[in-house]
Amino acid sequence: MSKERTMAFTDAILAIVMTILVLELNEPEQMTWSGIWALHESYLAYALSFFWLGTLWVGLHNEWQHVKMIKTSTLWMNLIVLFWASLFPYTTKLVSDHFNNSVAQVLYGVVVVLTTVFNLLLSRTLVIENPQERAKSRFRQHWLSLDLLIKLVGLVLSLTVYPPAAMYSVLLTACAIAIPSHVIESLQGQKE
Template identity: 35%
Template sequence: MDRGRVEAFSDGVIAIIITIMVLELRPPHMADLAELRSVLPAFLAYVLSFIYLGIYWSNHHHMLHVVNTVTGPILWANLHLLFWLSLIPFATAWMGEHPLSTAPVALYGAVLFLSAMAWSILSSLLVRHEGPDSALAKAFGSDIKGKASLIAYALGIAAAFFLPLLSLALYIAVATVWLVPDRRIERVLNIS
């Protein structure tokens, strides 16, 4: 099966997720600049989630760029990833309304953790499909950054029960690490 359809479908789903997320932002009730403070937590949650979705979209594009075909299990793994990503707007809205509350911050972390697990499954299947000597296998290597992210998300979920601000700091730190473009595939293929 051609990878183009998977990439196009995923692009569309991520675009819809971002659209749903921005529609959750509500303007202040009063026409006063000081009222913007009341929506600041929701806006900041949106910014963080937008960055995460952008990271997934960009890395998904790069990963599929080196793959020619996909299999049924890869299609399901991709849907599994899109499922968890589709929950980001819900988790974002709840955390935006209750930015330092345990349950919303823990749920946000859980969605990030499960999205990262789904990414790991998808990338593993693609590497296996392409083979151990493929450009994709060489690009991913041991994926220390991905494994460290999973640990940080797990710590963030646990910290939400004691210090939600630490959780948010961990989620922001992981996004910051991934915001620096992942050039592994570009280096292996020598593309820009």
């Protein structure tokens, strides 16, 4: 089965989800710097979700670049990743409106964790279907596993002691794991 239609579909869904994110931002009650500052947690939630989804897209792009073949199991796993990713505008809005609320942060964290879990499973599906890409995918799976562990810790902390921990764990993984691993992947690709 050709991968091009699946990649185009994935790109379209992620583009729509990222666009909806900005539409969920509130306007300041007063158009002043203090009015804008009052929404800083909303802007943080938006930026973090936008770049997290962008990082997901870059990761999928890098992984799918050398894939030769996909099967129905890959299509379904990709659809499940997109399902969880499609909930980002909703959970981002909840966190924007209730930044220090444990329920809002845990819901956000659950969406992040489930998107990551199914992204990891999607990666494993691609390895099964494209064994020649095993080494490249192992690198990605290693980073996704570490990424998932940090997000799970953030989710537990959100649930128990510090509500914003879920969102900050996403920020931590984006800055410390996801972005650097994508840079390393692209450098490895240039060597070949």
